[in-house]
Amino acid sequence: xxxKLKIWKQKNAGSKGKFVNYEVKGISSDTSFxxxxxxxxxxxxxxxxxxxxxxxDCREGIxxxxxxxxxxxxxxxxxxxxxxxxxxxxxxxxxxxxxxxFRARPFPVIxxxxxxxxxxxxxxxxxxxxxxxxGGVPDxxxxxxxxxxxxxxxxxxxxxxxxxxxxxxxxxSAMLFVSAKVSQLALLPQGKxxxxxxxxxxxxxxxxxxxxxxxxxxxxxxxxxxxxxxxNIARLNREYFSASFASEL
Amino acid sequence: xxxxTSTFTSSIGKKLVMSLAGLFLIIFxxxxxxxxxxxxxxxxxYFNKTAHFMGTNILIKIFExxxxxxxxxxxxxxxxxxxxxxxARPVRYKIENLTNQTSFFSKYMIHTSVxxxxxxxxxxxxxxxxxxxxxxxxDVVYNGKEYHDLAALVEAKFLLGGAVIFYLIALLFxxxxxxxxxxSAFQTLGIDHKKYxxxxxxLGVIYSILVxxxxxxxxxxxxxxx
Numbered sequence: 001x002x003x004k005l006k007i008w009k010q011k012n013a014g015s016k017g018k019f020v021n022y023e024v025k026g027i028s029s030d031t032s033f034x035x036x037x038x039x040x041x042x043x044x045x046x047x048x049x050x051x052x053x054x055x056x057d058c059r060e061g062i063x064x065x066x067x068x069x070x071x072x073x074x075x076x077x078x079x080x081x082x083x084x085x086x087x088x089x090x091x092x093x094x095x096x097x098x099x100x101x102f103r104a105r106p107f108p109v110i111x112x113x114x115x116x117x118x119x120x121x122x123x124x125x126x127x128x129x130x131x132x133x134x135g136g137v138p139d140x141x142x143x144x145x146x147x148x149x150x151x152x153x154x155x156x157x158x159x160x161x162x163x164x165x166x167x168x169x170x171x172x173s174a175m176l177f178v179s180a181k182v183s184q185l186a187l188l189p190q191g192k193x194x195x196x197x198x199x200x201x202x203x204x205x206x207x208x209x210x211x212x213x214x215x216x217x218x219x220x221x222x223x224x225x226x227x228x229x230x231x232n233i234a235r236l237n238r239e240y241f242s243a244s245f246a247s248e249l
Numbered sequence: 250x251x252x253x254t255s256t257f258t259s260s261i262g263k264k265l266v267m268s269l270a271g272l273f274l275i276i277f278x279x280x281x282x283x284x285x286x287x288x289x290x291x292x293x294x295y296f297n298k299t300a301h302f303m304g305t306n307i308l309i310k311i312f313e314x315x316x317x318x319x320x321x322x323x324x325x326x327x328x329x330x331x332x333x334x335x336x337a338r339p340v341r342y343k344i345e346n347l348t349n350q351t352s353f354f355s356k357y358m359i360h361t362s363v364x365x366x367x368x369x370x371x372x373x374x375x376x377x378x379x380x381x382x383x384x385x386x387x388d389v390v391y392n393g394k395e396y397h398d399l400a401a402l403v404e405a406k407f408l409l410g411g412a413v414i415f416y417l418i419a420l421l422f423x424x425x426x427x428x429x430x431x432x433s434a435f436q437t438l439g440i441d442h443k444k445y446x447x448x449x450x451x452l453g454v455i456y457s458i459l460v461x462x463x464x465x466x467x468x469x470x471x472x473x474x475x
Contacts, residue, residue, distance in 0.1 A: 006343075019343065072344035098344050105337050168346055170356060171334035175260075203259055212337030213260045213330045216433040217355040219346060234441030237261055241439060244256040 001027045001088055004096040005040065007052055013108040029089035033076060034059060034066060036088055053112040059084040061225065064160030068113055069100040074164035074223045082162060082225045102167035106209040117163050119209040120177060126205035127198035128181040130190055149187045156184035158226040165220035171212030176220040178206050179236035180228045186239050196243035203240055263326050268434035270323035275431060277316060282463050289470055293400035294391050300399045331359050355429040361422045368419035375406060407471035416468045420461040427457035
C-alpha cells in the first residue's frame with residue numbers, strides 16, 4: 001500500500017510549526033500505524049533527512065504513551081484503540097493521511113508530534129492517590145465491596161492517561177481524565193476517607209493547568225481508547241459538589 | 250480564597266451556575282408559553298388581563314428582576330466559560346473530528362445562543378419595552394377598567410410576514426439550543442442514573458420540539474387565520 005502523509009513538523013514549543021508532505025510506498029496492510037512511521041523514519045535517515053519525532057512505548061495499547069490526531073481523530077479512525085493498535089488496512093491504498101499532535105494549551109509540542117503531557121501527572125500529584133498506610137495483607141473479605149462498584153471502579157481505572165479525551169474535546173477539557181481518576185478511588189472504601197480533599201485538589205489543578213470546561217458533548221467518550229464513559233463526569237460533579245458544599249474543607 | 254469564591258470560580262462551579270440558570274430559564278419558557286397561548290383565544294380579555302397582572306403585580310415585578318438576573322448570569326457565565334474553552338486550544342486542528350457519536354447541537358451552543366440573544370433583544374423591543382416604557386399601546390375597557398390592548402399589539406406584529414419568518418427562525422435555533430441544554434444541565438448537576446437519565450434525555454427532546462412549536466403556532470395562526 002502507498003500513502004501520502006501530511007505531518008506536522010515543529011522544531012520546539014517556541015517555534016511555529018508547519019505541515020510537511022511525505023510519501024511511503026510498499027507498506028503491508030498488516031503494518032501498524034507506528035511501524036509505518038518507523039519505515040518512513042528509516043527511509044528519512046537513509047536519505048540523510050531529519051526523522052519525524054513521535055511518542056510511543058509499549059506498543060500494545062496499555063502504556064498511554066502514543067498519541068497522534070490522525071485525519072481528525074485522536075488515535076485514528078477506529079474505536080477503542082490506541083494509535084499503536086491501528087493498522088494500515090484501515091486506510092485506503094493511496095490515501096492522504098493528515099497527522100497532527102494532540103492540541104491543547106496544557107500540552108505544548110516538544111517536537112513534531114511529541115507533546116508534553118506533564119499536566120496530567122500534575123493533576124494526579126494533586127490528589128489522584130490514597131495516602132493510607134496499607135499495613136499487612138488484609139483478609140480477603142475484610143473490606144466488602146459490591147460487584148457493581150468494583151466493576152465501575154475497574155472501568156474507571158482502565159484509563160491509561162493518554163490525553164485523547166483532551167485532544168478530542170472541542171474545549172480541550174480534561175474532565176474525563178480527572179473524572180476517571182476521581183471515580184476509581186471514590187467508588188472504593190479505600191478511597192473514601194480522602195475523597196473530598198482529592199476532588200477539590202484535582203479540580204483546582206485541572207483549572208490551574210488551563211484546560212477548557214466540559215460542555216457535555218460526549219466527544220471524549222467516543223474517542224477514549226479505553227471507552228471511559230461520561231457518567232464518570234457526572235460522578236466527578238457530584239463528588240465536587242459534596243466536597244464543596246457538604247464537607248468542612 | 251474562601252470556599253465560596255473558589256467553588257464558584259472553578260470550572261465545575263461555573264458549570265453549576267450555568268446549568269441552574271439554564272433550568273430556571275427552561276421553566277420560565279413554559280410559563281411564558283402558557284400565557285402566550287391565551288392570545289389565540291377568541292376573547293382577548295383573558296390575555297390582556299393576564300398581561301396586566303404580570304406587568305403590575307408586585308411579586309411578579311420582583312420576580313422579573315430575578316428573571317433578568319437569570320438571563321444575564323447564564324450569558325455572562327457562558328461567555329467566561331467559552332473564552333476559557335477557546336484559550337485552551339490556541340492552535341486549532343487542520344482536520345477536525347468528524348465523529349457522529351456526539352450530539353450535533355452540543356457543538357454549536359454558543360452559535361445558537363448568539364441567534365437567541367439577537368432575537369431576545371428584538372423581542373424585548375417589540376413587546377416588553379413598547380408596553381412598559383414607550384406606552385404607544387391602545388387601551389381597552391373591561392368592566393369599567395382600562396387595560397393595555399397587548400393582544401392587538403401581538404396581532405398587529407404577526408400580520409407582518411417578515412416578523413413571522415424572523416420569529417420562526419429564532420424559535421428553530423431556540424429548539425436546537427434546548428435540545429442539548431436540557432439534558433446537559435442535568436449531567437452537569439451530576440444527575441446521571443441508569444433509570445432516570447433516559448427519561449431526562451427523552452423529556453429534553455420532547456421539550457425542545459414541543460415548546461418552540463407551541464411558540465411558533467402563535468405567529469402562524471395569527472398570520473394565516475386573522
